[in-house]
Structures are given as structure tokens and as C-alpha cells.
Amino acid sequence: MTSLTPRRRVPGPTLRDVAALAGVSLKTASRVLNDGPNVSSATRQAVQEAMESLSYEPDPAARSLRAGHDRTVGVVVDSVGDIFFSELAATLESVLDAAGYSCLLASSNRQEGRERDIVRSLVRRRCAGVIVAPTTPASISAADLAGTPVVFVDRVGHVEGAASVVSDDPGMAFEATRHLLAHGHRRVALLSDSLDLPTTRGRQEGYRRALTEAGVEVAPELMRMECDDESSAMRQVREVLDLADPATAIFSCSSRLSLGVVPALHQFGRTDVALVSFGDFTMADSVQPAVTVVDHSARRIAQTAAEALLAHLPPHDPTHGPTGVIEVPARLIPRGTGEIAAPPTPQQMSRA
Amino acid sequence: MTSLTPRRRVPGPTLRDVAALAGVSLKTASRVLNDGPNVSSATRQAVQEAMESLSYEPDPAARSLRAGHDRTVGVVVDSVGDIFFSELAATLESVLDAAGYSCLLASSNRQEGRERDIVRSLVRRRCAGVIVAPTTPASISAADLAGTPVVFVDRVGHVEGAASVVSDDPGMAFEATRHLLAHGHRRVALLSDSLDLPTTRGRQEGYRRALTEAGVEVAPELMRMECDDESSAMRQVREVLDLADPATAIFSCSSRLSLGVVPALHQFGRTDVALVSFGDFTMADSVQPAVTVVDHSARRIAQTAAEALLAHLPPHDPTHGPTGVIEVPARLIPRGTGEIAAPPTPQQMSRA
DNA sequence: CTCGCAGATGACACCGTTGTCAACGGGTCC
DNA sequence: GGACCCGTTGACAACGGTGTCATCTGCGAG
Numbered sequence: 001m002t003s004l005t006p007r008r009r010v011p012g013p014t015l016r017d018v019a020a021l022a023g024v025s026l027k028t029a030s031r032v033l034n035d036g037p038n039v040s041s042a043t044r045q046a047v048q049e050a051m052e053s054l055s056y057e058p059d060p061a062a063r064s065l066r067a068g069h070d071r072t073v074g075v076v077v078d079s080v081g082d083i084f085f086s087e088l089a090a091t092l093e094s095v096l097d098a099a100g101y102s103c104l105l106a107s108s109n110r111q112e113g114r115e116r117d118i119v120r121s122l123v124r125r126r127c128a129g130v131i132v133a134p135t136t137p138a139s140i141s142a143a144d145l146a147g148t149p150v151v152f153v154d155r156v157g158h159v160e161g162a163a164s165v166v167s168d169d170p171g172m173a174f175e176a177t178r179h180l181l182a183h184g185h186r187r188v189a190l191l192s193d194s195l196d197l198p199t200t201r202g203r204q205e206g207y208r209r210a211l212t213e214a215g216v217e218v219a220p221e222l223m224r225m226e227c228d229d230e231s232s233a234m235r236q237v238r239e240v241l242d243l244a245d246p247a248t249a250i251f252s253c254s255s256r257l258s259l260g261v262v263p264a265l266h267q268f269g270r271t272d273v274a275l276v277s278f279g280d281f282t283m284a285d286s287v288q289p290a291v292t293v294v295d296h297s298a299r300r301i302a303q304t305a306a307e308a309l310l311a312h313l314p315p316h317d318p319t320h321g322p323t324g325v326i327e328v329p330a331r332l333i334p335r336g337t338g339e340i341a342a343p344p345t346p347q348q349m350s351r352a
Numbered sequence: 353m354t355s356l357t358p359r360r361r362v363p364g365p366t367l368r369d370v371a372a373l374a375g376v377s378l379k380t381a382s383r384v385l386n387d388g389p390n391v392s393s394a395t396r397q398a399v400q401e402a403m404e405s406l407s408y409e410p411d412p413a414a415r416s417l418r419a420g421h422d423r424t425v426g427v428v429v430d431s432v433g434d435i436f437f438s439e440l441a442a443t444l445e446s447v448l449d450a451a452g453y454s455c456l457l458a459s460s461n462r463q464e465g466r467e468r469d470i471v472r473s474l475v476r477r478r479c480a481g482v483i484v485a486p487t488t489p490a491s492i493s494a495a496d497l498a499g500t501p502v503v504f505v506d507r508v509g510h511v512e513g514a515a516s517v518v519s520d521d522p523g524m525a526f527e528a529t530r531h532l533l534a535h536g537h538r539r540v541a542l543l544s545d546s547l548d549l550p551t552t553r554g555r556q557e558g559y560r561r562a563l564t565e566a567g568v569e570v571a572p573e574l575m576r577m578e579c580d581d582e583s584s585a586m587r588q589v590r591e592v593l594d595l596a597d598p599a600t601a602i603f604s605c606s607s608r609l610s611l612g613v614v615p616a617l618h619q620f621g622r623t624d625v626a627l628v629s630f631g632d633f634t635m636a637d638s639v640q641p642a643v644t645v646v647d648h649s650a651r652r653i654a655q656t657a658a659e660a661l662l663a664h665l666p667p668h669d670p671t672h673g674p675t676g677v678i679e680v681p682a683r684l685i686p687r688g689t690g691e692i693a694a695p696p697t698p699q700q701m702s703r704a
Numbered sequence: 705c706t707c708g709c710a711g712a713t714g715a716c717a718c719c720g721t722t723g724t725c726a727a728c729g730g731g732t733c734c
Numbered sequence: 735g736g737a738c739c740c741g742t743t744g745a746c747a748a749c750g751g752t753g754t755c756a757t758c759t760g761c762g763a764g
Contacts, residue, residue, distance in 0.1 A: 010498040012476065014750055025714045030752060038712055060477050061416040062750035065719050070413070072456075080432065080457070081442030083634075090433030093459055102473065104424075105432070105457040107445055121454065124364065125412050146362040230638060263638035266618065282435075283635070286582060286615035366720055377744045382722060390742055414720035417749050 013054040022050035033058060064126045071101050073309065074122030074130040076115060077153075079107045083255060084279060084298050085133065088153065091302035092131060099310050101128060110195070112139045123148045129309045132157060137198060149312035149321070153305045155199050156325055163322045165305040167296035167330040169199055173206025173251070175332055176276040176294050180249040181214045184342035185274055189222040189240040189247035191233055191257050203253045203278055222247055233260030234267075241270060248273060248342045255279030255293075262287055275337040285335055292338025296330040304328050365406040374402035385410060416478045423453050425661065426474030426482040428467060429505075431459045435607060436631060436650050437485065440505065443654035444483060451662050453480060462547070464491045475500045481661045484509060489550060501664035501673070505657045507551050508677055515674045517657040519648035519682040521551055525558025525603070527684055528628040528646050532601040533566045536694035537626055541574045541592040541599035543585055543609050555605045555630055574599055585612030586619075593622060600625065600694045607631030607645075614639055627689040637687055644690025648682040656680050 019029035024043060031039050032047040050056075064070035073096050077085040093103045104122060108115035112135045119140055122130050129149040134140055134157040140150070142159050150157070152164035180188050190207050192200055204225070211218050221243060224236040233252070237260070240247040250273060252258045258277035265273055266287070277284065277293045284291040304326060311321035332338070371381035376395060383391050384399040402408075416422035425448050429437040445455045456474060460467035464487045471492055474482050481501040486492055486509040492502070494511050502509070504516040532540050542559050544552055556577070563570050573595060576588040585604070589612070592599040602625060604610045610629035617625055618639070629636065629645045636643040656678060663673035684690070 012498070016750075026750095027714060027716095027752080028712085031713090034752085038710090040712065043712080057472075057476050059417070059750055061413045061422075062719090063752080064413040065411070065417055065721090066750080066752045068719080079442055080445060081439050083435075083438075086435075086438035087433050089457075090431055090459060093432060093457075097458075103457060105441075105445075105455060106449075107442060120409075124409050146364070230634065234638060259634050260638060263635050263640070267638070267640040282582060282611050283615050286586060286612060286619070288615065288619040363719095368720075378720090379722080379744055379746095380742085383743090386722080390740090392742065395742080411720050414749090415722080417719090417751090418721045418723085420749080 012059075013056050015056070015058070018047065018050045018054055018056050021054065022046045069126050069128050069314075072104050072125070072127050073101045074104045074106070074119070074125070074127040076106050076108050076118050076122070076130065076132045078110050078133055078135075080105060081107075083259075083281060084154075087298035088133075088302045091299045092306050095303055095306035096310075099306075101310075101313075108133070108135060110135050112136060115139050116144055119144050128313050131305055131309055135197070149309060151305045151309040151312075153301055155197060161323055163305075163308045163324060163326055165301050165308060165326045165328060166199075167301065168327045169202030169296075170206035170209070172294045172296060172330045172332070173203040173253070173278060174210045175206075176278060176338075177207045177210035177251055178214070179292070179332060179334075179338055180251065180274055180276060181210060181216065183249075183274060183339060185249035186216050186342065187219070187222060187245060187247045188216075188249045188251055189224060189236075190251050190253065191227050191236055191261065192223075192225045192253040193228050193257070194226050195228075200253065207251055227253075227257050227260070230256070230260030230263075233257040234264040237261055237264040238268065241268065241273065249340075250275045252277045255281040255284075258284070258291065258293075262291060272340060272343070273337075274340040274342070276332070280333070289336035289340070292335045293333050294330055295333050296328070300328050364411075365408050367408070367410070370399065370402045370406055370408050373406065374399045421478050421480050421666075424456050424477070424479050425453045426456045426458070426471070426477070426479040428458050428460050428470050428474070428482065428484045430462050430485055430487075432457060433459075435611075435633060436506075439650035440485075440654045443651045444658050447655055447658035448662075451658075453662075453665075460485075460487060462487050464488060467491050468496055471496050480665050483657055483661055487549070501661060503657045503661040503664075505653055507549060513675055515657075515660045515676060515678055517653050517660060517678045517680060518551075519653065520679045521554030521648075522558035522561070524646045524648060524682045524684070525555040525605070525630060526562045527558075528630060528690075529559045529562035529603055530566070531644070531684060531686075531690055532603060532626055532628060533562060533568065535601075535626060535691060537601035538568050538694065539571070539574060539597060539599045540568075540601045540603055541576060541588075542603050542605065543579050543588055543613065544575075544577045544605040545580050545609070546578050547580075552605065559603055579605075579609050579612070582608070582612030582615075585609040586616040589613055589616040590620065593620065593625065601692075602627045604629045607633040607636075610636070610643065610645075614643060624692060624695070626692040626694070628684070632685070641688035641692070644687045645685050646682055647685050648680070652680050 015029050016026055019026045029047050032044050060070050075089060075092055077089060080086055089105055096103055106118045115135050119130060123146050131151050131153055132140060133154045134152050137156055137158045140157055150159060150162045156164040156166055192204055208218055222240060227233040227236050252261050255277060258281055275291060277291055280293045280295045284293050308322045367381050368378055371378045381399050384396050412422050427441060427444055429441060432438055441457055448455055458470045467487050471482060475498050483503050483505055484492060485506045486504050489508055489510045492509055502511060502514045508516040508518055544556055560570055574592060579585040579588050604613050607629060610633055629643055632645045632647045636645050660674045
């Protein structure tokens, strides 16, 4: 009972076996494995042949233990199941894989405590580095990292020497809203989630600024900040369209919400309502009319973040990687819904 | 240059420190850590207090190296970015996390070679177990696993003693098709991807069998097996609707394709066409009419697979976990599109 | 001819943990 | 009272690599 044999693992060849076969010492074999200096080409070749013939693979655990780091990058996102983060994760994985790193992926479920636990555990694992979508700017501290390089994604994290790769939330929200205003809309509804994330705040801020600069009143009844899933988004859409002075355009703050807004508009038969979605999504360019979006591409953020992290990892000089906030260019993709003109207002009609 | 210090890692407390503080030997501390037998309660408590006060955390690498296994489960899916697999992965992660395992997630991108490489690398890492969506039934062999417990998901994998958690593809496809036939349809189009996966084949088979049993001709021009993304699905929808003897119902073999079919039908204004989707998706019950789906819930498959794997892992007896093909019950969820009746055919009309 | 130096190689300790086995002390049973 | 046993404990080696330092060889400089 004490010695229940959990199905015997078949041990692979070790570096010792390689060394023995090549007729050299363990250390020399190690040098060849790591492209170390001072190895004669004859020796190097002998060892390489031995590795080949045994189909030797180094043991990551042993390496990690001794060397203090390994070829794994930890990735912490809100949820792997979320459309945005799943794309982000997929891209991170492919970029890091190309650089010889594997990914340890975990979901924080937006809980700060869980996020910190996960990061600590990744650090304990001697991950080469971590990539985190922080729930709050200060959710992760330098102490949690214990020197492990980190790059934040999607939201800014405050850790000395760390980079944060984000899109320009206020700026792009500003542009999206201005785009709607430019098509004559004065009643632009804002759909946003209720969370107090910097991302969310930034987008709300951009919306407000665009209205203000255009001299349009910021109407509280048009700002709907309780949309946490598709169905609540649908409900809010109905409400802003049913107002006495109804919305004629909608700015949806996330692709998740847009997944509720689009069906809602279709269901109500209101394809005359303008819409810009912050965040592209699968069906955006196949629905009719196609949805105008701000593309803050998960792919591009992931690509940039992965490269930023790699610059902090060996063989690069870890002190010279990028630092601070990196804004990934986002762009407005006009596809149809954003270009729907506002109907003439009663005032305009009477004035004419 | 040789000794470039990659930002000094701060080493955490080791078990040795704990032992020293508690005034016991390293081994005794280890015994407490692992709930080993034969430790006096006084000693146990002293060690636990020492661990507490140092906030000690065991080192997974060292543990893995010495014990030959660790608390990590490798997960290999087609792509983390795919809607189905991202949900699958999210659920696996949460179930395994609750059992104290972390996940190492990787995408095979449906390449058999890459899949095998990933699995081998996971095995080398001494993962406690792996969960794989195999590209082919024989893509992974017992030799690749070297004794590591495995559970296959979504598709059947052939490895002695391994469980495969799948939904009843032929059966549910049969039922979906029969559902459409029961509403009077005789021209039911099949939309499927071109891959030669058992899953795909099973669904095609169920479709054929339903038609045959109902005495309906299996029409080649209605079987569209070249749909590999949303846009090709849209194209195929147009084509089957434009036939001289057009389709009146569509059976879409995957949620990914349905994401193209639904917008296509909306765009063509053909909400009179019946549709059943194999696989639920976010917008399915919010579009109008809502989409009837076969729910082969990623969540349920993941849950079952995680439990099957856990049963093969310590502290359970690894030889007594479930084995063979486990079919997760799927169910047809009628929501609207599947219940649209067929228009009377010319034959029926003239006969009347 | 000797010294020194650099390239090549290996012996050994060590990373943090767990398995093996021996030692110790106290009680039980003849 | 001695043999025996069991619960408790610790010394030691080992897992598979890498860092440190010593050793050895050959060769050009003085």
C-alpha cells in the first residue's frame, strides 16, 4: 500500500548515458548541449552523434532546478474561455513556441487574490517570465515576482521595469464616438461593463471627451454601465431605444457586449441604428449590415507582448528590454453600422 | 559576459530552512509536508508552524525531479483560439485546479507531428497526466506516453487503458437530421468541414443514416464538405439555396460553421430555412429565430475528462480509472430554427 | 629550454526534495 | 531481565543536470 507503483514510468536516456556513449565526461556533454565554449569540434560532433542515436532530450525539471529558470512562460488572463483572451493566448503561444518557450496558461477569473496566487506559483516554478492581464494596476507587486520578468497585457500594471502592452483605450473610444458624431448622431448610447478596470474607465473617458468636444450633452440615461453579459446588453439596448428621446447610435465597449447588441438590433428590426464595437468579433463582418469595429487586435497585442518579454529573457540582455506603457496601434474598421447616418431630428425638421 | 547575472532571483525558503527553524531533520519536515506516517503530533505541529511563519512553498522542480511526477496536467487541443476548445480548456482548468493541478496548455494546430512533439515534451516534463484532442485515432502511441496517464477528448484515441470522452456524434447527428425530417423536410443540406476526423465522419454518417431510414434520397449536391471557415460556409449556404431543387433545411456540423450559416441566412433574408447546428454557440439563443442546436457541451466533456484523468492519478489507484470510450450525453435543444416546417413541395401541391 | 597562457576536459559539489535504511527509545511478552 | 517490536527520527544517497575550479596538454614568447 505504501509502495503502490503508479505504473512504472519509462525513464529516458540521461546526459550521463550520452557522455558514456561518446566517451567523454558528463560536463563535456553538458557543454555541447548548451553550446558552451571550449569544446573541440571532434568532441562536439561525437557528443552530438551520441545524442542523436539515443534520441536524448534534456530534462526540464533538472535543468530548472540547477539553472534557476526554465523555458516556460506563464500566462495569466481573465479567462481562457473569453473570446478576446483566447485569441490573445493562442497568439502568445505560437510566438513563444517559435522562440522555444512553452506556455503555462491560467485564468484569474478576475479575482485579484487568485491572480496573485497564480503568479506566485508560476514564479516558484521558475518560469522564465510571465505575461499577465492584471485585474488592477497594483494587483501584482515586484515582491510577488521575485525578479521574474513580467509583461502586462491589455491593462497597465505598475511594476518597476516592466512593460505593459495595451491599446489606446481612451483614444480609440474617442475616435469611435467621434466617428458616430460625424455621421450626425447626437444621441449616442454607451454600453459598458460594470467593472472598475482601467480599460473600462479609459473607454468611458474617451466617449465623454468626444461628446464634450463636439458640444454634445453627456446624457446619463444613455450611459449603460451594467452590461456584464450578452443578455444584459440586449436589455440595455431595448431600453436606450425606448427612451422618449431615444439613442440613434450605440458605442459598445467590448466585443462580448456586441455579441448581445447585434442580435438585439436584428431582433427589434432596428438596422437603422448605428453601432461601433470596441473589439472585433467573428461575425462582425458577416452580419448585415456589417459591424464597424475598433480593432484592438488581440493578435497584435499578443505579438508585441511576447516580443517584449523575449527581449527581457536570455539570450538578450534582461536589463535592456522595453519598459513602460506600449500602445499598440488600433484602428477603426468602417464596415457599415458605424456609417449609418442619424435620422433628422424633430428640431432639424422644423428648422428646415 | 559568461556570468551575465540575469537579474538575481530571490530564492524562497527551502525545506531545510523549515527543518532548521522547527529543530528537526530535513526528512522529518518532508514527512510533514507530505502527510507521511509516523510523525508525532508535537513534531508535526512544530513543523507546520515553521512552514507558516516562513510562508514556505515547496519547489515543484525539485519535487518533480526527485519524485518523478508533478502536479501539472498537460492539455493539447486543436487550437486555444477555437470557440469549442477554449471553453473546453477553461473548464478543464477549473476542474483540475480544484484538484490541485495546474494546466500546461498547448495547441496542436491539427498537425499530427506537432501534436506528438507536444505530448512527448509534456511527458518529459513529468506531467502527472495529459488530456489530448487527438488529430487521428493513432496519432499518439503508448510509447509516446511512456506510462503517463492520458485521457482523450472530443475524438477517440487508441491507447491501451486510456479513456476517450466523446459525444455520440453519429447518434446526435442522426437525431438532428431526423428532427428536421420530422418537420417535413426532404431536402436537408449537410455542411461539414473537409477534414478526415472521426468526429466529422461520425456526423456525416448519422446524417446519412437518418435520411436512409426515412427513405429519403442522399443527394450529393446537398452534401457540402468543403466548409473550413465562416466565409466558405456562407458560400455553401448560398449554393444549396440556389439549386434547382433547393435545400429547405440545413444541418451544420459544427458551431464554427454555424457562425457563418446564421449571418448568411439573415443576409439572404431566408429565415424560412430550417437549421440545426451541431454545437451550441454564444449567439444561438439570441438571434431571431433562435437556433436549434445539439448541445455537445464542451463543459460537460471537459468535466468528465478531467474526472476520468483524476481517477488515474494519485491518490487513486491508477489501474482502476475509467477506460475505453465514454459517451457524454448530448441533447437537442429546440429553439426555433429547427422547428421551421418545410414548405409544401410541388409534388405535394399537385398531388393535393 | 623554460615559462606562461589558453584551449580542452573532467572531478566534484550543489540545486531542493524524497526514498532507503539504520538507529534509538520505550513498551510488551515470555 | 532479555528478546522483540513498533513508532519516531535522521543520515545519506539519489534524481539529472550546471557552476566552479583544477588539471592537462601543446605551443609561442623570452
